[in-house]
Amino acid sequence: MIPAHFDYLAPTSVEEALAALGEHGDDAKIIAGGQSLLPVLRMRLNAPEVVIDLGGISSLRGIRDDGDAIVIGAMTTHHAVRDHDLVTEHALLLSKAAAEVADAQIRHRGTFGGALAHADPAGDLGAPALALDAQFVIAGPGGTRTVEAADFFVDLFETAIGDDEILTEVRVPKHTGWGAHYEKFVRVAHQWPIVAVAATVRGSIDEAKVGLTNMGSTPLRASATEQALAGASATEEGVRAAADLAAEGTNPPSDLNGASDYRQHLARVLTGRAVLKAAGS
Amino acid sequence: MTKIELTVDGAAVSDDVEPRMLLVQYLREKLGKTGTVIGCDTSNCGACTVHLDGTSVKSCNVLAVQANGRTVTTIEGLADTAEGDLHPVQEAFRECHGLQCGFCTPGMIMQAVDLLAENPTPTEEEVRLGMEGNLCRCTGYHNIVKSVLQASGQTEGAQA
Numbered sequence: 001m002i003p004a005h006f007d008y009l010a011p012t013s014v015e016e017a018l019a020a021l022g023e024h025g026d027d028a029k030i031i032a033g034g035q036s037l038l039p040v041l042r043m044r045l046n047a048p049e050v051v052i053d054l055g056g057i058s059s060l061r062g063i064r065d066d067g068d069a070i071v072i073g074a075m076t077t078h079h080a081v082r083d084h085d086l087v088t089e090h091a092l093l094l095s096k097a098a099a100e101v102a103d104a105q106i107r108h109r110g111t112f113g114g115a116l117a118h119a120d121p122a123g124d125l126g127a128p129a130l131a132l133d134a135q136f137v138i139a140g141p142g143g144t145r146t147v148e149a150a151d152f153f154v155d156l157f158e159t160a161i162g163d164d165e166i167l168t169e170v171r172v173p174k175h176t177g178w179g180a181h182y183e184k185f186v187r188v189a190h191q192w193p194i195v196a197v198a199a200t201v202r203g204s205i206d207e208a209k210v211g212l213t214n215m216g217s218t219p220l221r222a223s224a225t226e227q228a229l230a231g232a233s234a235t236e237e238g239v240r241a242a243a244d245l246a247a248e249g250t251n252p253p254s255d256l257n258g259a260s261d262y263r264q265h266l267a268r269v270l271t272g273r274a275v276l277k278a279a280g281s
Numbered sequence: 282m283t284k285i286e287l288t289v290d291g292a293a294v295s296d297d298v299e300p301r302m303l304l305v306q307y308l309r310e311k312l313g314k315t316g317t318v319i320g321c322d323t324s325n326c327g328a329c330t331v332h333l334d335g336t337s338v339k340s341c342n343v344l345a346v347q348a349n350g351r352t353v354t355t356i357e358g359l360a361d362t363a364e365g366d367l368h369p370v371q372e373a374f375r376e377c378h379g380l381q382c383g384f385c386t387p388g389m390i391m392q393a394v395d396l397l398a399e400n401p402t403p404t405e406e407e408v409r410l411g412m413e414g415n416l417c418r419c420t421g422y423h424n425i426v427k428s429v430l431q432a433s434g435q436t437e438g439a440q441a
Binding site: 001002004005006007031034035038042043053079102103104105106108109189 | 283299300301302303306322323324325327330333336337338339341342343344346347349392395396410411413414415
């Protein structure tokens, strides 16, 4: 199947892209890596009149050091995020999660910002971004603004990005030396997780941050687990009580892959595994 | 229509295409490069895998206009140009019988070449993980994995 007809715009700057978005409004759709959008267009689940391609805006690509944070350009591919020295040194959790996105071909095209803006609750990057307290830099006609991860994810496929705005980069506070692991439960290797858990820990264990994938309409923090992990020992016994709190307050979906209570069970089990692996045990 | 100029299998090409045209359609229908096949049409199966600027992509999930100014290599341009030549990965698939019906083979080989470029001596598990985006509906995975290991020059494959 092929997409419905659309006009194609390839701006070379964020300003040009914003102008195009302002001109075409609801009729336009932004394409980043296109790995989620193109299947949608091919299946005719959406038929925008204009597609605005960010692929030609080189300023949106790349990862830089910015003091207490690293800054990841929205058009940086998953493949580049996975391997970048700044990421593996200061935000290892993102490297681990990026390595688990779909498959190699998709990781070569798919982008960090595109996936986060798409906000699929089963996407692999939302939970780690939330766990790391990432900040989202969004450009609009009136300039740029920064949104905390906790406020960025609004609902299923819905973020704080306005119709006339573009996500340009993501600031990730440095978690230098923190261990990390992304534990993903799938039935088919390259598919979306039924549930996944993103865990990063300082020491073993002084402090822990835990994000949950596909446990609700947005990525979630397992706050009760995080509190219980502070000072816990990195053993199966030591993390069990904390991991048992992972599903607290969640209301995950039931679908063909699993019922809601099964997902809650998975969250508890996978949290234990993720935390232990993050702590290197 | 949008004008695109790119390099495909070593040759410079240029065309006016509809923006909605997929790269795989462009390769097959405009250039006649039917070695790249369409399997699932939902970007799952990897049969349409080609290299875009040297890395593997699913060509059913890229617009032809997105390949403007870039370099594409298909299964047809993988080997040296001399008639009958095979790329070492193609040769390994032939020797290890890394195919049954053969439909997934072009994509498997293109992904295997990418995998070996990044990791020249993968373990069996790394091969299986690295090929996760390519489905063989004959489920002939064992010989595919052996082929990739053989192409990497490791003895596990040579014993196949």
